[in-house]
Amino acid sequence: MLVSCLLASAFASVLAGSVWLTPREAFQALAFDHADLAGQIVTQIRLPRVVLSMAIGGILGLSGAVMQGLLRNPLADPGLLGVSAGASLGAVIAIYFGFAASFTLAAPLFGLTGAFVTTGIAFILARGGGTLSLILAGAAVSSIASAGVSLALNLSPNPYAAYEIMTWLMGSLADRSWDHVRLATPFILAGGTMLLLTGRALDALALGEAQAESLGIAVSRTRMLALIGTALGVGGATAVSGTIGFVGLIAPHLVRPLVAHRPGKVLIPAMLVGAVLVTLADIASRTLVFRGMPLNLGVFISLIGAPFFLWLVLHVRRRTA
Amino acid sequence: MSALHFHGVSARRGQRLVLDGISARVPSGHLTAVIGPNGAGKSTLLDITSGLKRPVQGSVELDGKDLHRLGRRELAKLRAYLPQRAGVDWPITVERVVALGLTPALPAFGTIPSALLPAIDDALLACDLLGLRDRPATQLSGGELARAMLARAIVGDPALLIVDEPTAGLDPRHAIDAVQRLKARTTAGCTVVMAIHDLDLALAFADSILAIRDGRLLAHGPTHEVVTESLLTSLYDVPVRLSRDGDGISVRFLKSGVSS
Numbered sequence: 001m002l003v004s005c006l007l008a009s010a011f012a013s014v015l016a017g018s019v020w021l022t023p024r025e026a027f028q029a030l031a032f033d034h035a036d037l038a039g040q041i042v043t044q045i046r047l048p049r050v051v052l053s054m055a056i057g058g059i060l061g062l063s064g065a066v067m068q069g070l071l072r073n074p075l076a077d078p079g080l081l082g083v084s085a086g087a088s089l090g091a092v093i094a095i096y097f098g099f100a101a102s103f104t105l106a107a108p109l110f111g112l113t114g115a116f117v118t119t120g121i122a123f124i125l126a127r128g129g130g131t132l133s134l135i136l137a138g139a140a141v142s143s144i145a146s147a148g149v150s151l152a153l154n155l156s157p158n159p160y161a162a163y164e165i166m167t168w169l170m171g172s173l174a175d176r177s178w179d180h181v182r183l184a185t186p187f188i189l190a191g192g193t194m195l196l197l198t199g200r201a202l203d204a205l206a207l208g209e210a211q212a213e214s215l216g217i218a219v220s221r222t223r224m225l226a227l228i229g230t231a232l233g234v235g236g237a238t239a240v241s242g243t244i245g246f247v248g249l250i251a252p253h254l255v256r257p258l259v260a261h262r263p264g265k266v267l268i269p270a271m272l273v274g275a276v277l278v279t280l281a282d283i284a285s286r287t288l289v290f291r292g293m294p295l296n297l298g299v300f301i302s303l304i305g306a307p308f309f310l311w312l313v314l315h316v317r318r319r320t321a
Numbered sequence: 322m323s324a325l326h327f328h329g330v331s332a333r334r335g336q337r338l339v340l341d342g343i344s345a346r347v348p349s350g351h352l353t354a355v356i357g358p359n360g361a362g363k364s365t366l367l368d369i370t371s372g373l374k375r376p377v378q379g380s381v382e383l384d385g386k387d388l389h390r391l392g393r394r395e396l397a398k399l400r401a402y403l404p405q406r407a408g409v410d411w412p413i414t415v416e417r418v419v420a421l422g423l424t425p426a427l428p429a430f431g432t433i434p435s436a437l438l439p440a441i442d443d444a445l446l447a448c449d450l451l452g453l454r455d456r457p458a459t460q461l462s463g464g465e466l467a468r469a470m471l472a473r474a475i476v477g478d479p480a481l482l483i484v485d486e487p488t489a490g491l492d493p494r495h496a497i498d499a500v501q502r503l504k505a506r507t508t509a510g511c512t513v514v515m516a517i518h519d520l521d522l523a524l525a526f527a528d529s530i531l532a533i534r535d536g537r538l539l540a541h542g543p544t545h546e547v548v549t550e551s552l553l554t555s556l557y558d559v560p561v562r563l564s565r566d567g568d569g570i571s572v573r574f575l576k577s578g579v580s581s
Contacts, residue, residue, distance in 0.1 A: 206409055208410070
């Protein structure tokens with residue numbers, strides 16, 4: 001069911017945009033002719049975007065589910081360990097110092113580096129400690145990275161650079177090419193594989209770390225897998241798209257009742273729902289235009305995600321009270 | 322039958338020596354109560370007995386096998402461990418919580434083999450949970466949750482069961498019920514080690530006693546031989562009177578003797 005939802009939204013995403021295509025045109029463009037306008041739009045503009053939105057949404061949903069399972073906290077999300085903030089800082093550095101102007105992939109490459117550096121630091125800081133020290137180290141590293149981003153905005157040499165940084169921070173899939181796909185997908189696939197391996201351990205972790213350990217689960221190894229998988233996958237995703245919040249938080253909750261709340265079984269459905277969410281949101285961000293300005297993907301998702309988050313907080317409070 | 326041997330077990334928590342050369346033998350099929358004041362090292366001893374923590378010196382043998390040399394999975398099949406205030410963080414049904422106890426027996430991928438399904442029913446039955454099997458674990462009362470966690474622990478039919486404070490937070494009826502269920506496991510051949518503060522229950526049900534204080538073993542052996550007024554007084558630093566009547570032994574701490 002989720003898979004067909006995903007396929008349908010992916011197909012819709014090929015058709016929708018400032019130039020609307022009929023399904024017939026899209027099929028023709030895919031099957032035969034790449035040279036005409038429709039063919040160019042489909043193969044060079046729409047398809048890479050569809051692939052990226054599915055991969056990015058998928059890894060965000062998956063990583064959110066793993067984080068919530070690992071930390072046994074329904075409010076955890078992939079950004080918790082500083083991955084997103086680090087990727088933002090890296091990309092902002094690339095824009096600020098003008099590397100992004102000289103070659104297009106500078107921002108994503110710097111973003112990747114930033115993601116790995118921040119998670120690495122968080123991990124070293126939390127070494128030997130448990131899950132709580134990992135959260136605290138992640139929060140600390142995150143705020144340092146965010147401070148760096150603010151500093152760059154504050155000191156930006158010209159309004160144009162500031163505008164570019166702002167746009168990047170808002171998260172978008174506009175003008176992404178196959179180069180971006182080639183850059184991000186290896187990391188997303190590698191990270192996703194590591195995250196999927198944690199399923200069994202996450203089920204046992206529902207009993208707490210001591211009981212999981214007693215059931216033969218290597219908790220510290222699971223923590224490593226989750227952390228490195230998130231750094232690779234979400235790092236790769238954020239490096240290409242900019243910050244996209246809330247998907248990792250929301251996707252697991254949407255599917256949790258379907259799998260009887262088992263934290264390990266929620267991984268694949270959360271991944272699929274994440275992919276659907278980002279693909280749909282990307283369609284919306286292309287087609288909804290306010291006063292001539294298209295809505296950025298990250299902004300659109302936040303607009304929908306924030307009220308959901310509020311609902312979730314109230315819901316969780318009711319459940320635990 | 323699985324006897325448990327402690328050979329000069331010492332352990333540190335940070336710089337502090339919390340267990341100092343514990344040597345004892347726990348007979349197989351016994352319910353053994355580990356007693357002692359707060360901070361005596363009871364939980365540490367249980368952590369080491371469960372193989373989750375390594376001693377800095379000495380070893381623990383189960384049936385002649387060094388527990389800390391066993392593989393993670395092998396150990397998980399052999400012994401079950403219930404920490405203090407064990408709980409479940411997600412609204413998973415009781416049946417699935419119990420099934421988690423079979424984790425070490427599962428194949429690397431896929432679901433529970435059908436040969437293991439009867440074990441889940443047996444554990445639910447043994448803990449009076451058949452009527453609650455579809456209830457989310459987060460909605461259970463304290464006593465029900467304690468039974469669910471015990472069912473989770475015994476579903477894999479461990480040779481050694483380690484329970485830290487099985488009566489914590491339970492009312493008298495549920496506390497008695499919890500200890501009785503542990504006692505019932507021993508008749509099935511399981512060796513059960515529990516840390517417990519409720520001395521009346523310990524004296525009523527435990528076959529043998531390990532009394533520790535400040536990381537040292539003060540006494541160990543069959544309950545009725547080992548437990549005396551002088552032992553308990555030196556264990557807890559409070560004058561103790563044991564009174565025996567038709568209902569068994571009860572322990573009275575004499576408040577007047579406590580120096581403030």
